[in-house]
Amino acid sequence: MQHKDESLTDLGAIKIHKNAIASIAAIAAVEVEGVKRVGGNLQSSLLSAVGKKSYSAIRVEINKNSETEIEIPLIIKYGYNIPEIANKVQENVRQSVEKMTSLIVRDINIKVKAIEKE
């Protein structure tokens, strides 16, 4: 994650690292009832084993027009309706990222990796 979103003010530049956006997305995703955790692939499991936070599994892309695309791998709790949860996560993540960073969120792609019991 090298790219940072940058905006200029009278006093200087404000840079938001992709990791910061990924953290916001991870927190917003886990807030939704029915989401067990973020992650689920081998890479994120290995990273979490060595102490990296769950947001490392989230992929953030920012294009030249400051439009953001976020990809979130999720583990959903058993018994919940997946499309409903995915919609809620997309809405919550969009609201949180736009509110905290003033970036335009173009796409939030959800990848349901597994279903686990509570």
Add this chain to the structure above:
Amino acid sequence: MRTLGILFYTAVLVLIGAALIVLSFCFSLSSLLPQCLFYINNALAYIQDNAHVRVILALSGSLLILVSISLAQLIMGRFQREKTIAFKTASGEVTIALSAVEDLIKRITALMPEVKELRPDVKANKRGITVELRVVLKSEANIPGLTERLEEMTKGKMQEVLGLEEKIFVNTHIVKIVSQDEKDKKQQQPAIPFSGYGRV
């Protein structure tokens, strides 16, 4: 691409196998051994003397490694792409891994006492979603009734939880029926004679 990859790896493995057979044949016949060693020695000396051959050899090795890595990546990527169900929403795309769907089916059927073991295999294609259930049943189960219930439960829960509109085909395959006696035998641990002696 998958066929090309399989052909490539088959060709490499066949070449290695042939080389090993030739070598073992040479070493097994004592009359052929000096000749074989002479040819190997000559080939190695030729490589050692000729700088161009060494470069060609190194380049071929690197190319072989690159080709095999890219083929492996392509094949793996293709397999990974195929193993998901995706649908679009207003905010983006939602992808569900087929392994997650398999987890879900396992959990649904865990509630059925007649089912001892269940291995689901979910495949998605243009026709719809096909679920293959490989089931191990307990002997007291009524097979037609149970399979019907199993198929209905799987279909219903998948449509409810995944919100899928595609057709779902459920095929059940009963691989084994475990009798109650067999089960009881396994559960009963054989008593070890005089196991209680010697303990304080």
